[in-house]
Amino acid sequence: MTDALNTPPPSAPAAQAPTGGARIIAITSGKGGVGKTFVSANLAAALTRRGLRVLVLDADLGLANLDVVLNLHPKITLHDVFTGKSTLDDAVVKAPGGFSVLLAGSGMVEYSRLTPEVRDEFLRIVHSLVPRYDVILLDTGAGISDVVLFAVSLAAEVLVVATPEPTSLTDAYAAIKVLAMQQERKQVRVVINQTARPGDGRAITGQLQQVLDRFVSTQSGHPVRLLHLGDIPSDQAVRDAVMRRQLLLTTTPGCPAALAISQLAGKVEETLVGKP
Template identity: 75%
Template sequence: MPIESQTMSAAPSLPPAAPAAPAGPAAAVSAGSAGARIIAVTSGKGGVGKTFVSANLAAALARTGQRVLVLDADLGLANLDVMLNLHPKTTLHDVFTGKARLEDAVMTTPGGFDALLAGSGMAEYSRLTPEVRSQFLSVIEALTPRYDLLLLDTGAGISDLVLFSVSLACEVLIVATPEPTSLTDAYAAIKVLAMQQKRQHVRMVINQATRPGDGRAITGQLQQVLDRFISTESGHPMRLIHMGDIPSDPSVRDAVMRRHLLLLQTPGCPAALAIAQLANKIETTLLVPAA
């Protein structure tokens, strides 16, 4: 596999590190202890289907009775509204500027979950200023008592805003495709999460898998690279948890082009069934109430 030749002999070089964000688990406890579990859906590279996964995963979990909200945490290049064919009159930008209440910005989607949409093209919110940091954290703290699950649909990469969003989550779900560039960037993101946020594990979903078993093999190969190059604060390698594969499926492109949720448009297609399996795995392993 191409990533082996790129990374098994030497770890990929990384861009300069962004300013350190709070350690993920510690920040997540303070943000999410009163209610919802917070899962960040992120990726090393853009264009891998991260928002598609977030939206359809939310719909699948809502079907099981979970109270779910998806927050578009890509504050500068938001596109969750496009994916869901929503036309919000009020966005997170209006909440941040004091023009609207948080309650007015939360929308109910056709998938049965709520969404908090961000305005696109807001350059002032593409950087993690102290004001954005404070406002974003206040929104998260206000939302957690109302839901069982918050999905943070972050931007791609390792910017300070992405890392801060991820730091608020108790779990991280990295979406990647089998393409070498996607896997190399996923490795870079995982490395930063291990070193800056002291994460002990992250969860992986391989989108656009071409053959059954591809995702597990890819996750295993990435794990070998991490075992060789990356150690966590505990001295153990960062652990990758393979959560599932979403197969390459023409129904996905059709749903995205129509701006429909795949789970509503073609619920029996292979990709939709895979997302339903992913939702079931998340519900049974991450959302089970503590005894």
């Protein structure tokens, strides 16, 4: 793997992350199609089963698809809240699995760029939600656009989803590099989706760490540390649930992928929720 980003893009404006209340976790990826939204939705369901108050915010403002994964047909979206047509309370709905969701509209070109108006409204909404929940999962877009980086900057923790495919790993490395250099992230958690064998994800995370250690140095001089949070094995039940637009934890709770997500939720609760 080579150094995929010699010159990082201009920094997105830093945001003041909310303090107190919910633990905000950004779930992101270097490229699309790696199962990021699938992980967000099913992790939310697993955390809810553990007794936590969970909200998933669809932070992919221009190409939202959380509604598709959950088979929801929202009448009110973030767009309506941004424009003042609806209140935040009206836009938050219950999803299958018992958690709350705040959905974004798809195909909204005006939200594909981080304008001051989008930034201010998004920040206001997140600050309003924090006191109401134990965990807020930000299901971001893929890549390193200014909208994605701004959403990630609001989170106390970052979870990068990747698959074992070379293109996914190259883009995951690029995204982690930007987070380390622009946001001074000292650690990033990694979930490897669609693994073929036990232990693959930990080995892949170790390989990514070696490349980061070689090529990436932050302004503070502290190298970014990757923490392997878990693997989700390749599983036909996942594809079946996605095609049916249902949660895997509801359709096939005993399949290997569902059990892996439940274990992932346990690690999230143990290591991230309630930390200062």
